[in-house]
Every structure is written in C-alpha cells, then in structure tokens.
Amino acid sequence: MGVEFQDETVTAKNEKELRMVYETLIEDAAHEYGHGSYSGTIKEGSGLTILKIELSRDEAIKYIATNAKKWEDTLAIKVIDKVDTWVLGGWYSC
Secondary structure (H helix, E strand, O other): OOEEEEEEEEEOOOHHHHHHHHHHHHHHHHHHHOOOOOOOOHHHOOOEEEEEEEEOHHHHHHHHHHHOOOOOOEEEEEEOOOOOEEEEEEEEEO
C-alpha cells in the first residue's frame, strides 16, 4: 500500500460551510473513484481537523504536507491573504 499527497484550495465563509465543502469533496471522490479503499484521494482520510492558524496558500500546503499523516484526518488551514479561502489536504492511502 502506498500513499499520495493531495491538496484542495476551496472557498468557504466559515467552518460550518467548510465542513459542507469537505463532505462534497468526499462525495465527488467516491463518485469518481468508487467506494472502495486505496484511491489516494481525500475520501481516504478519517475526518477533518480545522487548524487554528492562518498561512499563505503555499505555506499552508507545505505545513499540511509536513504534518499530515496517512490514515489520519484531512487538515484545513485558512489562507491569510485571500478572503474565504482554505487549503485542505493530507496523505491518503493508494
């Protein structure tokens, strides 16, 4: 079993809306890649953790790539220099 990094830049006004966007990403991945395991997509994460930090988009991607772990939650970071913008990502089994 391998692992693949994936990140998504999304728009959400607040954490509640971000959770809805996250659920939509999971549904879209399940539709595109099926409901089985090991797709290397966001649907392989175990949940969503919204971090209480704000970074630039590039810094957020680097932070997530360094701190996310396979089999654990997708991490979300608010982008500091763009309104209502978040980066979600993690390492997903494939």
